Amino acid sequence: MTEYLTNINPVAAILIHAAIPLTIILVYALVAIWGERKIAGFIQDRLGPMRVGGWHGWAQSIADLLKLIQKEDIIPTDASRFLFKFAPFMMFAASYAAFAVIPFSSAYIGSMVNIGVFYLLAVTSVLTLSVIMAGWASNNKWSLLGGMRSAAQMVSYEVPTIATVLTVILVAGSLNLMTVTEMQAGNDTLGFLPNWLIFQNPFLISAFIIFFISILAESHRVPFDLPESESELVAGYQTEYSGMRWAMFMLAEYADMLLLSLLGAVLFFGGWNSPFGDFMGGPLWGYFWFMLKGLLLVFVMMWIRWTLPRYRVDQLMHICWSILIPLSFINLVLTALWEVIF
């Protein structure tokens, strides 16, 4: 598909390539926000939104979006205007740009670069910058505290994330996510399991646990949602934002959640590979399986959100620096040994 489009019209090809992940993100955000509210409702024995749109309030997110569009775009008088206006777009841009290297199906990847994972991790670190930019530009102490907390948290948790990603790369031997996915095809681990990396090596299971905890913290999900802990910091760095700028933050957050879940699906659960070998294979089924895996991880994140309370800041840092980082590096070394021996 890629070559065909590029041959006809390079500009159109670029635009279409850019539009596909954007469409996926926007549709996903609408569904995920509605889904999160429904999941929250069902977990608390409620029903969640039920009115808008008929069946189980499916149009609730659309109604919320329309409401947000109508809202006034308030900029505090003493805020740093340019940074204040720019931060949400930068945040969304960072999340969105990272989708370029995610292989959505065997036929589609935004950019077939050799250093896919490296690019992804580098681009998502801009998120930290935009969060602290928003916190600082708001000229509000709660925003600033939220921004600082967030920056500290994201910088810290990037280390175990990268270490676990490195563990997978060590086994897979490629930074290109398409190659990583392709090498997980097939269905003959122990005779019946798919050839997914998580079944390849016992240390990759522990790597996945560390990776999952880290992406919870990176995407600001409970129990690591300190930057915007509602009960303590009002809404953290988002306090002064309203209307569509706030919606951009929300969108970026959900996009980040999906991005990291999809990364987890690629690295540990075989990306777009069907769990039944060749059965239900092909590009469209590949897209289905890939999104299913990603959304299952998103569901687990939401499930955890409505189960666990929040950590304290010092506990958060303790978990990262004195537990997850040593464990992830030990895990890396053990994986390397396992690879050398077997």
Add this chain to the structure above:
Amino acid sequence: MRNAVKQSWITFKSIFTGMGVTIRHFFGPTVTLQYPDERMELPKGARARLFVNIDDCIGCNLCARACPVNCIDIETVAATQDVDLGKTSTGNPKRFWLTRFNIDMAKCMYCDLCVHPCPTNCIYMVPEYEYSEYDRSNLVYHFSNLEPDMVAEVKEKAELEAEQKKRDREEMMRKKAEEKAKKEMEEKKKAEEKSEATSDDKPANDKQGEE
């Protein structure tokens, strides 16, 4: 080291226990009642809006007297003799026109005290709780089914009858008094006649008659 392993074991165990609880609730039944679409059945004897079956009311005023907040306002007019108001469904004869029977539900405190004294069980609470109003005066319920001109007519009639009765009574009183006087006169006459007949025999009696 052993302690750390033990601690992490406890942590993960508690996390998974909690997640087990939440996923059970996720698939479990919900308790939400979709209010305007679905309604909860009110329990028996629920205290809600008061209702008066005005056809059964005999105007005894017991409910109004029982009310601790005086939210029941009753005005009755005695029925004239030419009309028969009939009987209530419980068999009590009705003797009053109910020209006014107002209940101010804004004042009502749902104590249920007015319900029990009623001899004909005509005031009771109905399971109805959605009667918000924009104006407080709309919460005053008028249960009397008499038209205003009917009320005036009834009152006039009752007044006339009362006057008539008063006059009759006065007439009767006068008649009685006259009769009494007549009787006395007659008695006196008789006595005089008697005394005339036997004047010398009983002077004391004569004297008494004179007095």
